[in-house]
Amino acid sequence: MRNILTTCVYCGCGCGLYLHEENGRVVGASPSKNHPVSRSNLCVKGWHAHEFIHDSSRLTQPLIRKNGVLTSSGWDEALTYTAKAFRKIIDKTEGTGIGVLASAKCTNEENYLIQKLARAVFKTNNVDHCARL
Amino acid sequence: MTNSINEIEHSQVILVSGSNTVKTHPQVARRIFDAVDSGASLIVIDPRRSPLARHADVHLSIRSGSDIPLLNGMMRVILDENLADDAFVEMRTENYHALRDMLYRLDMDEIVALTGVSLDKISRAAKLYARAQNSVVCYCLGITQHICGTDNVQAIANLAMLTGNVEKENTGVDPLRGQNNVQGACDMGALPGVFPGYQSVADPEVRHRFERAWQVSLPKTAGLTVTEMTHAASDNPIKGMFVMGENPMLSDPALGLVRESFANLEFLAVADIFLSETAAVADVVFPAATFAEKEGTFTNTERRVQLVRQAIAPVGESRSDLDIITALSEKLGYPMPYASAAEVMEEIALLTPIYAGIFYDRLAPWGLQWPCFDREHGGTPFLHKYNFARGKGRFVPTSHKPPSEPTDAEYPFVLITGRSYHQYHTGTMSRKTPVFNRECPEGLLEIHPLDAKTYNIRAREMVRLSSRRGSIKVKVTLTKTVNPGSLFTTFHFAEAAVNELTVAARDPQAKCPELKVCAAKIEKLET
Ligand code: SF4
Numbered sequence: 001m002r003n004i005l006t007t008c009v010y011c012g013c014g015c016g017l018y019l020h021e022e023n024g025r026v027v028g029a030s031p032s033k034n035h036p037v038s039r040s041n042l043c044v045k046g047w048h049a050h051e052f053i054h055d056s057s058r059l060t061q062p063l064i065r066k067n068g069v070l071t072s073s074g075w076d077e078a079l080t081y082t083a084k085a086f087r088k089i090i091d092k093t094e095g096t097g098i099g100v101l102a103s104a105k106c107t108n109e110e111n112y113l114i115q116k117l118a119r120a121v122f123k124t125n126n127v128d129h130c131a132r133l
Numbered sequence: 134m135t136n137s138i139n140e141i142e143h144s145q146v147i148l149v150s151g152s153n154t155v156k157t158h159p160q161v162a163r164r165i166f167d168a169v170d171s172g173a174s175l176i177v178i179d180p181r182r183s184p185l186a187r188h189a190d191v192h193l194s195i196r197s198g199s200d201i202p203l204l205n206g207m208m209r210v211i212l213d214e215n216l217a218d219d220a221f222v223e224m225r226t227e228n229y230h231a232l233r234d235m236l237y238r239l240d241m242d243e244i245v246a247l248t249g250v251s252l253d254k255i256s257r258a259a260k261l262y263a264r265a266q267n268s269v270v271c272y273c274l275g276i277t278q279h280i281c282g283t284d285n286v287q288a289i290a291n292l293a294m295l296t297g298n299v300e301k302e303n304t305g306v307d308p309l310r311g312q313n314n315v316q317g318a319c320d321m322g323a324l325p326g327v328f329p330g331y332q333s334v335a336d337p338e339v340r341h342r343f344e345r346a347w348q349v350s351l352p353k354t355a356g357l358t359v360t361e362m363t364h365a366a367s368d369n370p371i372k373g374m375f376v377m378g379e380n381p382m383l384s385d386p387a388l389g390l391v392r393e394s395f396a397n398l399e400f401l402a403v404a405d406i407f408l409s410e411t412a413a414v415a416d417v418v419f420p421a422a423t424f425a426e427k428e429g430t431f432t433n434t435e436r437r438v439q440l441v442r443q444a445i446a447p448v449g450e451s452r453s454d455l456d457i458i459t460a461l462s463e464k465l466g467y468p469m470p471y472a473s474a475a476e477v478m479e480e481i482a483l484l485t486p487i488y489a490g491i492f493y494d495r496l497a498p499w500g501l502q503w504p505c506f507d508r509e510h511g512g513t514p515f516l517h518k519y520n521f522a523r524g525k526g527r528f529v530p531t532s533h534k535p536p537s538e539p540t541d542a543e544y545p546f547v548l549i550t551g552r553s554y555h556q557y558h559t560g561t562m563s564r565k566t567p568v569f570n571r572e573c574p575e576g577l578l579e580i581h582p583l584d585a586k587t588y589n590i591r592a593r594e595m596v597r598l599s600s601r602r603g604s605i606k607v608k609v610t611l612t613k614t615v616n617p618g619s620l621f622t623t624f625h626f627a628e629a630a631v632n633e634l635t636v637a638a639r640d641p642q643a644k645c646p647e648l649k650v651c652a653a654k655i656e657k658l659e660t
Contacts, residue, residue, distance in 0.1 A: 004444040005498070007431045009424040012310040013138065013160035014433025016499065019425055019444040026425050026444050036499055037138055037433070043159035050425065051567065053448070057407055059420035060449025070408075070418060075450065075460070082417045083464035085400040089373040095352060099362040099371040102323030103378030103454075104312035107429025107441055109477040110454040111314070111321035112329060113469065114377055117458050118356075120349045121467045125334050125356030126371065129315070129323045130379055 005032060009105065010045040013037055017046055026050040086122065095123030102129040136269065136305035136515040137435045137502070142167050144304065145265035148258075150178040150200065150289065152273030153551060155185050158309050158434070161271065174265070176258045178203065180549065181579075181621060182614045191258045194616060197547050197650045198536040199248040204288040205531070206244040206252075207259035208295055209236045214256075216263035218297030226294050226526045235530035247533060268298045273309045284531040294526045305515060310434040317432035320488070320503070321481070325356035330485035346484055349467070364390045373400040377454050378421060382410035387602055388632045404457050420451040427453035428474040430496065432503070436513070438491050439500035536650040540618075544600060544652035546584075549621045550635060577610040579621040580655070585611050588655060597656045598622075600634035606658065620653060 003018040016035030020028035029050045031042040038046075062078035063070040073081075089097045100118040102111045111129070118127040141147060141164040154162040162185060169175050169188060177189040178200065186192040195203050211217055212233065222229050245252055262268050270289055289306055290299075298304040310316045322329040332339040334355055344351050362371050363381050371394075381391055395401060395414055403412040404419040412418045426447040432438045447453065452460075455477070459469040471477050475493040482489050490505035490512075501512035540547055578598060580590070590596060592611045597604055598620070607622060615621050635651050 002444075004425075004442050005440075006424070006442045006444065007313070007433075007439045009313050009431075011158060011313055012315060012434035013158055014313065014431060014435075014437055014439055015160060016439070021444045024445050034498070037160050037435075037437075041160070041163065045159075052406075053423050053425050053445075055407075058448055058451070059406060059408060059412075059418060060451055061420060062450070063415075063418040065416045070413075070415075075452075078417050078419065079460050079464050082400075082402045082461060085402075085416070086373055086375070087465060089399060093370075093372060096370060097372040099357065099374045101359060101362075101374065101376040101379045101381065102318055102321075104315035104318045105378045106314065106318070106454050107424075107427070107474065108314065108317040108321050108432060108438070108481065109429045109474045110377070110458065111318045111323045112477060112481050113455060113458045113462075114375075115322045115329070116347065116469070117375075117462050119328075119334075119343075119351050120347045121462055121465050122375075123352055125325050125352050125354065126362060127323055127356060128325050128359045128362070129318045130312075130359060130381070130384055 001027075003030075008042070008046045008049055010049060011043075015042055015046050017042060017049065019050055026053050090122055096126070098122045098124050098126060100124070100127040102127060104129050134305070134307035134309070134435045135299065136307055137437075138164055140305070140515065141165060141269055141271070141307075142171075144168055144173055144267045144269040146174045146176065146262050146268040148176040148178070148262055148268065148270045149185060150270065150272040151285075152271055152309055153179070153181070153183045153185070154271065154273070154309070155183065157273065157311065157551075161309060161434075165271075174261050176261060180547075180616060180619060191254055191261065193248075193250050193254055193258055195248045195250055197549055197619065199533065200285045201288050201531050202244045202247040202533045203250060203255065204285075204292050205236060205239055206241060206248070206255045207262070208232075208292055209239050209241065209244075210256045210259035211263045211292075211295060212236055214260060214263070216260065217295050221297030222295065225297075226528060228528045232291060232295070232528040232530050235532070262292070262298075263296045267304045268293075268296065269305055269307060270298075271307045271309055273311070284534065287529050288531045290526070291528055291531070294528065299526065308434075313433070314431040316434055316436060317430070317438070320432055320485075325358055328484070329481060330487045332485075343484060346480070363394050365394055367393060367397055369394050369397050372398060374398055374402070376401070376403045376405075376411055376415075377458075378405055380405075380409040380411045382414070383632065387635055389603055391632075404454055406451070419457050420449060421457065422447040422451045422453045426451070427455065429453075429455070430474075430478065430491075430500075436502045437500045438488070438496065438503060438505075440493070440496045538601070538650065538652045540652045544654045545618070546653045546655065547619045548598070548600065548634065548651045548653035549615075549619060550632075551621065551623060576607055576623050578607045578655075579612050579615045580609055581613060581615050581617040581619070582611045583617045585609065588657060590655070590657060595658055597658055598634065598653060599656070600651050600653045603634050605634065609655075620655070 002021045008015040008017050015038035016032035018030050019026050031038045031040050033040045061072045064073045102114045115127050174190045176191045177186040178193045179186050180197045293299045293306045401415045402417040403415040404421045405412045406421050425444045428443050429441045430438050462469045487504040490507045490510040505512045594609050598607050
């Protein structure tokens with residue numbers, strides 16, 4: 001078993017916790033002793049922070065809506081399809097027709113890149129997330 | 134937060150407003166209880182008798198939406214009792230006269246009537262807060278999710294400055310940020326008006342710096358906020374949307390409008406780990422990796438930037454949002470060639486002064502608190518150490534604004550929405566976790582036993598809960614946590630989606646929706 005020190009994904013307290021990895025699966029979570037916030041303690045969400053990872057309803061393949069139904073597809077097809085659809089709207093509306101929702105659950109780096117995508121590629125400042133909700 | 138979580142332990146008086154801290158910020162609550170154990174006093178402002186309120190020395194059970202009159206009332210008491218920190222006010226603040234004039238014009242009887250709190254309690258709270266050496270205020274969405282959210286925050290700042298409880302260790306005004314990385318998402322410029330580090334998109338100098346770094350021309354005017362995008366319904370200027378890890382079809386207020394807005398899109402792409410309510414209506418869905426399957430950083434409520442480390446490979450064919458964004462960008466003819474998340478952080482440090490000293494090799498073991506201006510800088514545990522960000526702290530008098538939807542004969546209840554301990558937000562993750570579903574399997578509507586009696590409703594009975602915008606069926610629980618005339622429920626559950634009912638009104642400045650107050654009625658279901 002390996003223990004990986006990381007940061008809890010639930011609330012803004014930001015506890016330090018260890019994920020326990022066994023044979024490519026995350027099997028448990030436990031608090032860091034010396035982390036300034038956790039100090040050997042997690043709330044119930046932290047103790048169970050790993051449980052949704054291997055849930056059977058995880059999305060594992062890209063989906064494209066075909067004849068009204070979401071259908072499994074390959075990555076390249078899904079990305080090309082999405083890029084074409086956005087390109088059409090960017091060209092038609094000069095960017096003002098696109099909206100981007102970033103996420104308070106994603107990392108800083110991902111939020112940085114999505115606002116860069118919105119501003120530099122979609123040419124819009126219509127980018128926000130659910131901070132107010 | 135202006136200060137750090139651990140400083141709360143050393144405060145003598147803790148004032149908590151609009152935060153069900155025990156449930157939403159367990160570690161902060163733990164510090165509060167530790168402080169109380171070692172003799173600190175606790176003041177709680179909350180319309181509900183939350184678990185924290187039960188431990189309070191003074192619980193100010195205000196009418197939802199009357200925070201400003203209450204805080205003004207407290208400040209008036211502080212003036213009358215000569216408890217203001219005159220030296221601090223004189224040297225570190227401006228516009229004090231405007232505040233003082235407003236406070237002296239207050240009619241305390243009117244304040245008692247608006248808030249529903251006795252003068253005695255208001256004055257006890259004010260004296261407690263003002264007399265201590267170190268008093269700290271923690272507030273949460275109960276303050277900001279009102280049409281007057283910005284003014285509420287200003288009123289708290291006024292109180293803290295009037296008593297000199299800022300700029301020092303163990304004091305401060307601490308907004309508790311809800312989601313694990315809501316602080317970071319704001320820092321990173323996932324906001325319509327600012328680049329990373331809160332640098333305005335309208336400032337030409339800033340914009341040119343980003344244009345040079347990114348080698349493109351950039352739009353000049355601020356964009357639309359979430360609810361402007363999701364509430365425009367049929368005249369939505371937005372034709373296509375890209376949604377990463379959010380679920381507006383359950384989290385946003387006035388869901389009817391949200392559904393209409395999404396139905397009118399030409400194209401919707403969603404990246405998420407599960408098929409959320411929003412992903413289910415998308416044209417393309419990208420399977421995203423979880424926090425255990427990628428590298429990166431989160432920034433917590435005390436501005437601590439911390440590492441997220443990969444434990445396992447992405448499940449199935451899922452990919453991190455980072456990989457999804459860069460791949461899409463490349464397809465759109467703008468390659469983003471980063472070898473790792475650490476390299477993205479180097480670019481962030483280059484363009485974001487408050488993150489300029491944040492590098493991965495410096496983040497072990499416990500991260501760094503921004504502002505961190507360069508590689509040598511050790512981070513900032515509490516803000517405003519020597520002065521406020523914009524020079525002197527400015528008093529701005531604020532006055533009561535009634536909630537956007539008053540109760541009336543038809544909709545006599547005030548409905549408040551919030552969160553529970555065992556579920557998280559729209560449940561995309563937490564509802565996939567067995568223990569949480571055992572502990573908190575369904576949304577319950579809290580109602581005071583007296584009201585239940587009037588309506589002849591028993592515990593665990595299903596009722597119809599309606600507002601002017603919609604209605605849902607929900608199971609009732611009787612509790613004195615809520616006052617008579619108030620109802621409370623959570624928004625975690627799609628089966629009882631309370632946001633079908635909530636109002637679309639927003640704070641005009643922060644555009645924060647008024648999720649804490651809406652007029653509602655309950656009806657017994659025919660059996
Ligand atoms: S363990 Fe609990 S208190 Fe700590 S960050 Fe996670 S959700 Fe928050």
